[in-house]
Amino acid sequence: MSRKSKGLDAERELIHKFWKMGWAAIRCAGSGSIKYPVPDVLAGSSTRQIAIECKTNQATRQYFTKKEIFELKQFSEIFGSESWVAIKFPKKQWFFINPEDLDETENSYVISIEKAQIKGLLFEEMIS
Amino acid sequence: MSRKSKGLDAERELIHKFWKMGWAAIRCAGSGSIKYPVPDVLAGSSTRQIAIECKTNQATRQYFTKKEIFELKQFSEIFGSESWVAIKFPKKQWFFINPEDLDETENSYVISIEKAQIKGLLFEEMIS
Numbered sequence: 001m002s003r004k005s006k007g008l009d010a011e012r013e014l015i016h017k018f019w020k021m022g023w024a025a026i027r028c029a030g031s032g033s034i035k036y037p038v039p040d041v042l043a044g045s046s047t048r049q050i051a052i053e054c055k056t057n058q059a060t061r062q063y064f065t066k067k068e069i070f071e072l073k074q075f076s077e078i079f080g081s082e083s084w085v086a087i088k089f090p091k092k093q094w095f096f097i098n099p100e101d102l103d104e105t106e107n108s109y110v111i112s113i114e115k116a117q118i119k120g121l122l123f124e125e126m127i128s
Numbered sequence: 129m130s131r132k133s134k135g136l137d138a139e140r141e142l143i144h145k146f147w148k149m150g151w152a153a154i155r156c157a158g159s160g161s162i163k164y165p166v167p168d169v170l171a172g173s174s175t176r177q178i179a180i181e182c183k184t185n186q187a188t189r190q191y192f193t194k195k196e197i198f199e200l201k202q203f204s205e206i207f208g209s210e211s212w213v214a215i216k217f218p219k220k221q222w223f224f225i226n227p228e229d230l231d232e233t234e235n236s237y238v239i240s241i242e243k244a245q246i247k248g249l250l251f252e253e254m255i256s
Contacts, residue, residue: 019164024207026166029155036147038154042170044207049177079152079172 010056010088011040017094017123018043037071042081045127049081052096056088062116064109069099084126089113095120138184138216139168145222145251146171165199170209173255177209180224184216190244192237197227212254217241223248 011027018025025043030036039051053072055062064085076083085097092113101119102109111119139155146153153171158164167179181200183190192213204211213225220241229247230237239247 015164022206024164024203026154026164026170027157029157036143036152036154042154044177044209046206046208049172049208075152078150078174080174080177081172 006056007040007054011054014041014052014054014086014094015043018127021124021127023127037075039072039075039083041086042079044081049079051076051079051081051083053085054087055085058090060089060113062087062089062111064102066108069102069109073099087111087116087120089116092117094123096123096126097121134184135168135182139182142169142180142182142214142222143171146255149252149255151255165203167200167203167211169214170207172209177207179204179207179209179211181213182215183213186218188217188241190215190217190239192230194236197230197237201227215239215244215248217244220245222251224251224254225249 015025015027023043023045025041027041028038031038031040040054041052043050043052051072053064053068072083072085075081083099085099085102087095087097095116097111097116097120102111143153143155151171151173153169155169156166159166159168168182169180171178171180179200181192181196200211200213203209211227213227213230215223215225223244225239225244225248230239
């Protein structure tokens, strides 16, 4: 399976989880390819709306470009949503990370699987 | 141009208008083809989030299926958004209509161009 279709599958998996828990969630068309700062997924439950950048990962660290994180925060500020990154490491559950908890390097943001387990929220924690 | 690509163009046109006015807006992937009640467009401006069903029309009346309107309202109730239908009649501006202002028939909802002009809001009015 291509990296792109793995990413799509991951986004769809998250969307199913939201609807199953009584939230509404959609995949944003054109994320990563249009000129506006659009997240991968938007979810809401009447009083909370959240914008999510999703990643699946076969390694022990997850990198984000500075542009990805800047645009996620920019979208949320305009739209009125919370910003989260969601990461699926191999054989782990999804972790939801506040972008402020990512480590900044010269050219990117990064989080290790160890830090994700400490700082990240599980799906059920994030929506509660 | 196919009906589908005309619909896409219309959605993209609306999305540009929102961003131009300082709102964030996205096109929802899978609208009309996935199992969840997903609107065509979602837009937000920090305190308001709105879900939109978009139609372009070459006639003088616009029909909606009962399912379209039911799902638009259902999505908004769960997500926490307002529900609007946006209609573009030939040589007219976009009209934004509250779904409650559509006329119900046995099998559908409908609005005439005349009623859309009376009851509908222009883009600038709807976002203000």
